[in-house]
Amino acid sequence: MVIDLATTPTVTLNRRTAYRVVSAKFPPVDLFDDVASEQEFDAIFAIQALTNPRLQNEAGNVNLISKDEIPSGIDGCTYATAPFTHINPDGSRFSDGSYGVLYLADTIDTAIEESRFHQEKYFQNVSGMHYDSIIMRGLKFSFSATLVNICNINNVDVYHPSDYTVSRSLGSQIKEAKLEGLQYNSVRHLSAICWALFTPKKVKRIIQTAHYEFIYDGAAISHIRMISNIN
Numbered sequence: 001m002v003i004d005l006a007t008t009p010t011v012t013l014n015r016r017t018a019y020r021v022v023s024a025k026f027p028p029v030d031l032f033d034d035v036a037s038e039q040e041f042d043a044i045f046a047i048q049a050l051t052n053p054r055l056q057n058e059a060g061n062v063n064l065i066s067k068d069e070i071p072s073g074i075d076g077c078t079y080a081t082a083p084f085t086h087i088n089p090d091g092s093r094f095s096d097g098s099y100g101v102l103y104l105a106d107t108i109d110t111a112i113e114e115s116r117f118h119q120e121k122y123f124q125n126v127s128g129m130h131y132d133s134i135i136m137r138g139l140k141f142s143f144s145a146t147l148v149n150i151c152n153i154n155n156v157d158v159y160h161p162s163d164y165t166v167s168r169s170l171g172s173q174i175k176e177a178k179l180e181g182l183q184y185n186s187v188r189h190l191s192a193i194c195w196a197l198f199t200p201k202k203v204k205r206i207i208q209t210a211h212y213e214f215i216y217d218g219a220a221i222s223h224i225r226m227i228s229n230i231n
Helices: 038-051 055-059 077-085 108-124 165-176
Strands: 010-023 102-105 132-149 181-185 193-197 203-216 221-229
Touching: 010 077, 010 108, 010 193, 010 203, 077 102, 077 203, 102 108, 108 132, 108 193, 108 203, 108 221, 132 193, 165 181
Parallel strands: 132 181
Antiparallel strands: 010 102, 010 132, 102 193, 132 203, 181 193, 203 221
């Protein structure tokens, strides 16, 4: 079933709270948070690159995003921009790996379940992995956007748990039409809602919340515990 964007409803959200869970293995990079405006970006990047030879790896490929899409001056700008400069070449539900998407969830519990699935899949693909744990960082977002709303569309293909063929086709349509993103049902957390933003510009603020330890027992992530709570 192909989704026709021309007849699909949209939803406009204003200062909507959302959540995301990311790996805390590496400390956050402050490059984008140091930039107060689009005009300052090139100069600050060049200055920091002189003293930080790892900047390209830490900040990602900054050429993958237009400078006018960077929400300069907001709290946590780096977290909004990272999915668009560190693109997973294997792709995601709404991307074939050639462009970035910022995935957000309606609650921290939904964000944890979405992250659990993908981290668990990674562990399962590591040969000989019998036990491991990873520390994840919780993030609280505020964003405003007008999104294509597919929550009430009964399309089993776009919500397939592992085959992303149809959903990536939809994502490509969103990207080509230069729309802001999608509102959709969470596949990993029953009755929850997620958002896929195709630009970081719609993010208004990001703050860190808690840290969590995901524990892998050799077959699955069997336990998740909060190890710190900032707010």
